[in-house]
Amino acid sequence: MIELAFALCLALQDPDEEKIEQLIDQLAADYEDERVAARKELEKIGAAAESLLVRALKREDHRIKQGCLELLTAIKSTKAVERAAELFRGNEEGKLVKQAAFDYLRMAGKPAEEVLIEALDSAEAKWRRDALETLKEIKSEKCAAKVADLYNKEQDKAIKDLAFICLQNIGKPAQPFLLKLLESQDAKVREGAITGLQNIGATSDELFEPVSKLFVKETEASTLQKAYEFLKSAGEKADPVFLAGLASASEGVRLKSIEGLKERKLDAALEPLARLFENDASETVRNGARESLEKYGLKAEDAFVKALANGNAAVRLSAIESLGTIQSEKPFEKIAEVYRTDKDAKVHEAAFRYLERVGIRAEKELLAALKDESAEIRKRAIAALGRAKSEAAIAPLIDLMSDLKDEVRDAATESLVRIGEKAIDAVNASGMKQKAKDAINALYHRDAVELLLQKLVTKEGSTGFFEGQFAELDAYGQKHGRDKVLPALVKMATDGYKWRITEWKGEPFHNEKSLKELAIMACGVLGDKTTAAALREQIKDRKYQYGDEQYEEYVIALHRLGEKGFYDALMLKLTQEVETALKAEDKLPAFEQLFSLALMQNRVGEHKGALETYLRLAKVIEEFKKTKDCDLYGAGLYNVACLYALSGDKAKSVEYLERAVEGGFKDKDWIQMDKDLDGIRGEEAYKKLMGDPKKFEKIEPKP
Numbered sequence: 001m002i003e004l005a006f007a008l009c010l011a012l013q014d015p016d017e018e019k020i021e022q023l024i025d026q027l028a029a030d031y032e033d034e035r036v037a038a039r040k041e042l043e044k045i046g047a048a049a050e051s052l053l054v055r056a057l058k059r060e061d062h063r064i065k066q067g068c069l070e071l072l073t074a075i076k077s078t079k080a081v082e083r084a085a086e087l088f089r090g091n092e093e094g095k096l097v098k099q100a101a102f103d104y105l106r107m108a109g110k111p112a113e114e115v116l117i118e119a120l121d122s123a124e125a126k127w128r129r130d131a132l133e134t135l136k137e138i139k140s141e142k143c144a145a146k147v148a149d150l151y152n153k154e155q156d157k158a159i160k161d162l163a164f165i166c167l168q169n170i171g172k173p174a175q176p177f178l179l180k181l182l183e184s185q186d187a188k189v190r191e192g193a194i195t196g197l198q199n200i201g202a203t204s205d206e207l208f209e210p211v212s213k214l215f216v217k218e219t220e221a222s223t224l225q226k227a228y229e230f231l232k233s234a235g236e237k238a239d240p241v242f243l244a245g246l247a248s249a250s251e252g253v254r255l256k257s258i259e260g261l262k263e264r265k266l267d268a269a270l271e272p273l274a275r276l277f278e279n280d281a282s283e284t285v286r287n288g289a290r291e292s293l294e295k296y297g298l299k300a301e302d303a304f305v306k307a308l309a310n311g312n313a314a315v316r317l318s319a320i321e322s323l324g325t326i327q328s329e330k331p332f333e334k335i336a337e338v339y340r341t342d343k344d345a346k347v348h349e350a351a352f353r354y355l356e357r358v359g360i361r362a363e364k365e366l367l368a369a370l371k372d373e374s375a376e377i378r379k380r381a382i383a384a385l386g387r388a389k390s391e392a393a394i395a396p397l398i399d400l401m402s403d404l405k406d407e408v409r410d411a412a413t414e415s416l417v418r419i420g421e422k423a424i425d426a427v428n429a430s431g432m433k434q435k436a437k438d439a440i441n442a443l444y445h446r447d448a449v450e451l452l453l454q455k456l457v458t459k460e461g462s463t464g465f466f467e468g469q470f471a472e473l474d475a476y477g478q479k480h481g482r483d484k485v486l487p488a489l490v491k492m493a494t495d496g497y498k499w500r501i502t503e504w505k506g507e508p509f510h511n512e513k514s515l516k517e518l519a520i521m522a523c524g525v526l527g528d529k530t531t532a533a534a535l536r537e538q539i540k541d542r543k544y545q546y547g548d549e550q551y552e553e554y555v556i557a558l559h560r561l562g563e564k565g566f567y568d569a570l571m572l573k574l575t576q577e578v579e580t581a582l583k584a585e586d587k588l589p590a591f592e593q594l595f596s597l598a599l600m601q602n603r604v605g606e607h608k609g610a611l612e613t614y615l616r617l618a619k620v621i622e623e624f625k626k627t628k629d630c631d632l633y634g635a636g637l638y639n640v641a642c643l644y645a646l647s648g649d650k651a652k653s654v655e656y657l658e659r660a661v662e663g664g665f666k667d668k669d670w671i672q673m674d675k676d677l678d679g680i681r682g683e684e685a686y687k688k689l690m691g692d693p694k695k696f697e698k699i700e701p702k703p
Helices: 002-012 017-026 032-056 062-074 081-089 095-108 110-121 125-137 144-153 157-169 172-181 187-199 204-217 221-233 235-245 251-261 267-279 283-295 297-307 313-325 332-341 345-371 375-387 391-400 406-419 421-429 434-454 471-480 482-492 512-526 529-539 549-560 565-582 588-603 607-623 631-647 650-662 668-673 675-680 684-690
Strands: none
Touching: 017 032, 017 062, 032 062, 062 081, 062 095, 081 095, 081 110, 095 110, 095 125, 110 125, 110 144, 125 144, 125 157, 144 157, 144 172, 157 172, 157 187, 172 187, 187 204, 187 221, 204 221, 204 235, 204 251, 221 235, 221 251, 235 251, 235 267, 251 267, 251 283, 267 283, 267 297, 267 313, 283 297, 283 313, 297 313, 313 332, 313 345, 332 345, 345 375, 345 391, 375 391, 375 406, 391 406, 391 421, 406 421, 406 434, 421 434, 434 471, 434 482, 434 512, 471 482, 471 512, 482 512, 482 529, 512 529, 512 549, 529 549, 549 565, 549 588, 565 588, 588 607, 588 631, 607 631, 631 650, 631 675, 650 675, 650 684, 668 684
């Protein structure tokens, strides 16, 4: 214990060589507590003891060598690599010294690269594994061959897997070994080899050929996907590989090849894709080939036409559907024959769907389909003949009106209405029951009224009002009887009416609100006492709130029909509320109420009062600096332009029209439709305005 006390005293002073040597000697003391104390003091001395610790590695005592190696490792010294390598390699050294030497070499890293590579041959599994870890961390490229050799012969799976990871990340020297692993029997190894080759920076040119060879024979999905992604990134260079893959024995390769060529649309792929579509045993492959062929459009027409004679019903079915998809009309006669002769129910129905889309050209087949065994096909044939406006179908459709099934009679009714006036004349001349005739006539006139109203709606959804707006409706009523028009208008003006119009200029129709307002307006212009009673019923219990445009339209229509009570009451209410609203912080309600006042005055012919109210509206909006934020500003100025035009003041009309457009009224279609402006159409300023498309460009609001 005296030796321990002496060592501690030495340590309290600045260490010199002698003191350090004594502490190193103490590492071999008989008692463990003395060795531990010396170890701690040497740790405190740290780098100052480095050279003596390195020199002490030459001593014979294994405890001193072990202790010095551990201390050198702790202070991260790299000056003992050569001696540590000797100790690790030496056969005479004990296991503890060799382990300490190995731990030191691992800490040293790059300077110990050579001996760490040697450790890959160690009999100790732990040393092989730890050497691999360190070589991976220091990104050793020298170890590639040795790691590859270890991977090939290693029995321990964990070490083998680590060797593979090392190969994937140690750089270009590993490339030849990874390329060889592309031929491995293990799919995961093949997949990992591709990843590794990409990780180490192998060029596309270097990888293209081996990955291509792998792709065309690969059977494992994940590995195939990896190879596919590489080839896909190569662009058109991969086209020949994918073309070759279409003939692969592997279903997965055929599918990936189809996918790789889908957007390329190579002429060279048409024939092999057609073969796959017709003959492949896999439905998935056939469907993939079909989708790719459809990308070619009419170029694939012949391939699909040929498939109509295929022995596989599923192929015939797909061919018909695809010919419809690519809008091919070439095989019309063949598909008509398939419809007549094919015994497969699904193929028969698909052929009918194709004929159904063709329309009037398939009139003969559609007429024959009225007697098809399938009730669904019969019903659809009725509808298709109506859409095609087939006059040849009129008589058979009238015959179907005696069918016992409601759905058949309803479908025939719809088609007769669609065919038009000749069908209606035939219905009226037929021996059909009067109730059925009346129903068909009512639907026909209802559709006609809807279409005439639809013509008065612009693309922007504007309707507005001008004298003579419903002249076509009036003429239709005079020709067919007002009793055919007014009942339809009244229905359209009531809540809950279901509009039959579903399309407008080829697009879905979404302006039911505009149509209803037009119907109410038309009732006011063309209606009678019965019409007035129906409109009155709609609002008798309805409480008006500002912004209720339909209520306002009812009130205006009733005024035009001679019932002024609702109008007078509403005008009084609006007039009072405007003054109150103008004093509020939020001015929008006041603007809306002023606009409603002016609109109602204008619609009932009080043009002078309407002009004053619209001008007041414009002035108020300007005073509150809301011209850019309020749609009513441009609309109000537009109506001022119309009123000046009606009064004959052309100059002011054009002036206010220009201001209206500048103020946000951009519906050019309505300006051209509105007959209120007919008086200024010859004005040069009007022509200049309407001829400048930039004036009508919409300014999108800032987000």
